[in-house]
Amino acid sequence: MRNIKLLIEFDGTNFLGWQRQKEGRTVQGCIEKAILKITGEESLINGSSRTDSGVHSRGTVANFFTNSKIPGNKFREAINTKLPDDVAIIKSEEVDMDFHARYSSKGKRYSYTIVNRYEKLSLGKQYLYHVRYKLNVEDMKKACEYFIGTHDFRAFMSPGSSAKTTIRTISEFYIEQEDDMIKIFISADGFLYNMVRIIVGTLIKVGNGKIKIEDIEGIINEGNRKKSGMCVPPNGLILEKVFY
Amino acid sequence: MRNIKLLIEFDGTNFLGWQRQKEGRTVQGCIEKAILKITGEESLINGSSRTDSGVHSRGTVANFFTNSKIPGNKFREAINTKLPDDVAIIKSEEVDMDFHARYSSKGKRYSYTIVNRYEKLSLGKQYLYHVRYKLNVEDMKKACEYFIGTHDFRAFMSPGSSAKTTIRTISEFYIEQEDDMIKIFISADGFLYNMVRIIVGTLIKVGNGKIKIEDIEGIINEGNRKKSGMCVPPNGLILEKVFY
Numbered sequence A, B: 001m002r003n004i005k006l007l008i009e010f011d012g013t014n015f016l017g018w019q020r021q022k023e024g025r026t027v028q029g030c031i032e033k034a035i036l037k038i039t040g041e042e043s044l045i046n047g048s049s050r051t052d053s054g055v056h057s058r059g060t061v062a063n064f065f066t067n068s069k070i071p072g073n074k075f076r077e078a079i080n081t082k083l084p085d086d087v088a089i090i091k092s093e094e095v096d097m098d099f100h101a102r103y104s105s106k107g108k109r110y111s112y113t114i115v116n117r118y119e120k121l122s123l124g125k126q127y128l129y130h131v132r133y134k135l136n137v138e139d140m141k142k143a144c145e146y147f148i149g150t151h152d153f154r155a156f157m158s159p160g161s162s163a164k165t166t167i168r169t170i171s172e173f174y175i176e177q178e179d180d181m182i183k184i185f186i187s188a189d190g191f192l193y194n195m196v197r198i199i200v201g202t203l204i205k206v207g208n209g210k211i212k213i214e215d216i217e218g219i220i221n222e223g224n225r226k227k228s229g230m231c232v233p234p235n236g237l238i239l240e241k242v243f244y
Helices: A027-039 A072-080 A137-147 A195-207 A213-222 B027-039 B072-080 B137-147 B195-207 B213-222
Strands: A002-010 A056-066 A087-095 A107-116 A129-131 A149-152 A167-178 A181-188 A237-243 B002-010 B056-066 B087-095 B107-116 B129-131 B149-152 B167-178 B181-188 B237-243
Touching: A002 A027, A002 A072, A027 A056, A027 A072, A027 A087, A072 A087, A107 A195, A129 A195, A137 A167, A137 A181, A137 A195, A137 A213, A149 A213, A181 A195, A195 A213, B002 B027, B002 B072, B027 B056, B027 B072, B027 B087, B072 B087, B107 B195, B129 B195, B137 B167, B137 B181, B137 B195, B137 B213, B149 B213, B181 B195, B195 B213
Parallel strands: A056 A237, A107 A129, B056 B237, B107 B129
Antiparallel strands: A002 A056, A002 A087, A107 A181, A107 A237, A149 A167, A167 A181, B002 B056, B002 B087, B107 B181, B107 B237, B149 B167, B167 B181
8 A cells, every 4th residue: 555645736716625525526526536547446535625615726735545556756647637627736756654635734825815906807806806995905914913823713713613723823924915916825834714714804804994903913812703804705715835 | 979988808718809700709799788788879899909719808998989978987887787707897988089999009018928837737727828848038038139129020920910011119028937937028019910929939939949049030030930939829818008
C-alpha cells in the first residue's frame, strides 16, 4: 500500500463544492472517479478542505492509498487525462503512510476579492464579489489588525460545524488595493465553518461605517454571531495554500 | 432626434462576438433588444469595435439615435435592467449628433493575458491563454520596442478585413509580469483584423526562441503573414479603452 499526495486547483463555479455527494458534481467525486479509471481501485481521497459550492482553489491538498505501481509523480498527468477542464492536478508525489491531507495540515491561506464600484459588473463575476457602495479601505486595513493573533472566533462561524474548539490563530491578514479591486489575504492555523466569509463581511461593515474599528475587539470577545457581518458570497473566495 | 453614447463592458465567453447576426447571441443584438424594450424604437447601434467571439471588453463604445425623452445619463440603468448578466452599460450620455462610435475613434487600447506554466490550468481559463513551455519574457519585452511607431502591419492581419490601408501607428506596447502571469498592453490608432492576436502570437515565438528579436524589423518590412506568429485564442484578449 502506498500513500499519494495531490495538489489540486479547481474553478468552483460549476461544482457543488469539494465533498462527494450522492447526487451532483463535486471536486472529490470527479477525482475519485478519475483515480478509479486509472488504478481500477475505489480509492477514497482525504481532502484538506471541504470548500463550499462556488469557492475556488489553487491549493487544495488530498491524499489516497493505492496498490497501483504508477510512480508517485506520474499520477498528475494520468489523473488529469480523466478530469474535466475545471479541475487540475498540479502536483503528485508519494509520501509517508502517516500523511493525512486534513489532520497533518498546520494552516491555510485564503484570498477574497471584492470589486468596489457603483457600475454593474459583467466581467469576472465568478471570481469577484461586487460591492456597489463606496468602501473605506483604509479603515478596513486598520480593522485587520484586531483579528490577528489567537482568539475565540465563535462570532465568525456558521452553524453546522463540528469543530471541537472555536479558538484559532490568525497569523496574517492584510488588504491590497488596485483601482476598484480590493484583495484580502488571510492565513490561520485553521478556519471555522464560513469563518473567512463572515470575517470579510465584518470588514465590509467597517468599510461602510456600520461597525467602528474600535468595536472589533468587543465583537470578537463577546462571541455573538449577530454582531459580526454577513457571510459574503462564495465566488470571491480562493483557497490559496495549505501549510504542512 | 438625439444621439446617445454608451460605454459597455461584457464577458465575451458566451457571445458570438459583438456584431448582430441572424442567428446566435451577440452583444450588439442584446443591447438593441434592450433599447427596443425601453424606447419602443428599433434603434441600430454603432459599435466602436466588432470584437470576435470570446473576446472581452471593458471599454466598447457605441452610439444610437433616439426620439425618446429619457435623459442621456438615465439610459444606463434603464438598459441594464433589460440586459443579461454578462453585459453591462457602464455610462450613458447625450452627445453631439455628429459623434459616431466607430468613425470618431482616435485609437484603442487592448490587453492580452498569458499564463505561462507547465501545469494544467483550470481557474480563470475564460480570460487566459495557457502557454505550457517556458517563455523568455525579457526577450518579449525587447521585441515590443520594434512594433512601436508607424508601420505597415499587413504581416499581422487575418484575411477578411476591409481596411483601406494596412498602415497603423502603435503608440504603446509593453509587458507586465507577475509570477506566471504575462500581461501585454498595446495601444494604436487602429488595429487590423486579428492584429493584436497575431502580434501576441509573434511575441510568443520570440519568447520561445523561434523568432530572433533582431528579425522582427524584417518581418514587419517584408509584410508576409507566413513569417509572423499564430493568431492566439480570443479569450486572453480584453478591449480596455477606446480613445476619442
